[in-house]
Amino acid sequence: MKIVVAIKQVPDRDAPVRIEANAKWIEERELQWAMNEPDAYALEEALQLKEKHGGEVIVLSAGPERVGSTIREALAKGADRAIHILSDDLGARDALGVARLLAAAIKPENPDLVLTGLQSEDLGLGQTGVILAELLGLPHATLILHVEKTEAGLKVKRELEEGWYQFIEMPLPAVLTMQSGGNKLRYATLMGIKRAKTKELRAVNAAELGAEAAPTVTLQQISAPKKQKSTQILGGSAKEAAAVLVEKLKTEARVL
């Protein structure tokens, strides 16, 4: 099976989020970057499918120079080669604009399967994979935990709300967006990291993949979230804070 995995580099979960003075975006200079976690699960599923059925895993990512480190990580984990869509102003595109870039890079590869995470941890749009399916003219399924290859195509396990699941059968080629938790994520081995350096990493400029359309949704400004409750922050040492909390839970909130 030839599988393309679309991955995104996002700010590390523990990195502090600071809003720029003009309230247009967050300060990116001191951020640490990491692979979007649901995309890591998509990569894991792709690697396992390849181990079972043979074929090739190609990672695809769009963004500036720094995205290269996340692509190298995917290669070190076992992907065979990579395509990096170089773009310094990805934020100026909406999800459709980004999906158009990815689709233009995927089309000439003619993959059997396209995998990506169900959503990104930064923008949380959860749309790129589904739009990709539309642009590629392929069937899709979202929130997938397991993928099984069958005679006719695929049988996938989809998560529904509130602890329910369903199986879906579908033909190939197809696009799936992966939910986290279906597999255990692997670490890159030392050998893997060494090998990654020799693997093909092809860079394409975004401009070569087609003209940019005006976004239909634009970000006006960002702000710190408004408090929904007035929180009493209890200070002091751990012991002092704990004692005050128990007292307040007993006499103020009356929940003990």
Added chain:
Amino acid sequence: MSGVLVVEEARRDGSARIFQETLAAGCKLASLTGLGLEAAAIGEPNKNIFLQISGPPPRAGHAIRHPLLETYTADGYVLAFEQLIRKLQPQYILFPHSYQVRDFVPRLAAKFGQVLVGDVTAIAEGPLFERQLFQGRVNATVRHEGEGPCFVSIQNGAFRADAASGGVMNIEEFNPEIAPEQIRTKPGEPFRESAQTVDLGSAQRIVGVGRGIKGAENLPLMEALAGALGAEMAASRPICDNGWMPMERQVGSSGQTVAPKLYLAVGISGAIQHLVGMKGSQCIVAINKDPDAPIFEVADYGIVGDLFEVVPALTEAVKAAKG
């Protein structure tokens, strides 16, 4: 281009709540823009859902009927709604932000050269739509540009379902054209993994743990606190993904929704997917090392600090208080 079209989604439990919340958002948008309000649902014209509409009544309801829509498929729903939208030409189409909507609406919107304004928490003059970024750590205000239809999904619980006043409206049947071969996926019956043995919904006190606990080896520390409080243990999704706790103890959009008297969130940052499952709790306590963690936005009491110091101290304090 005419009005605001609000789309209902059939829920497994038959609840109309998220439809009514989406309608409330639709009413707000209609009054801000001076547009009329209409509703659409898959099903029969005498479908109960149209009779449950409350608040200012929409002027028309559209019952979308086709044998191939009896079971949800993304292909079937995209075809049906694409045809309805081309016929009605609404300016705004509102959906609840459910798993099903996330599955088909981005594809539907792309047919119109549009993207979904997803998971909206508020609507203001403009209209401007508010949604969250960075797992709830930042609020963003976005605007729809251009002339095309604007697709919006409304976050669960963000708008209040209006008090019922009932609305009489004109319900029309809409029969889309769908051929069997256009539906490429074959969905199976929904199922549960195992009989749910833990009903967190009835727990009075819950200790919820998140990534901050660092590893399964630290669970006994949390269980000691739960034991002292007489609380059930629960977790955010990553804890269950890692296999540290069973999936059935997960609280949030993919797990259970709880509303205990006391919810003590330990090492949980407070991503929206978790908050929707517990923000209805009577009293929320958050223990987290990050003072900017979004969990503090919904907490009544907070302790900013190292949970490995705070939790044992709290266990002792609870034991002492109980004598």
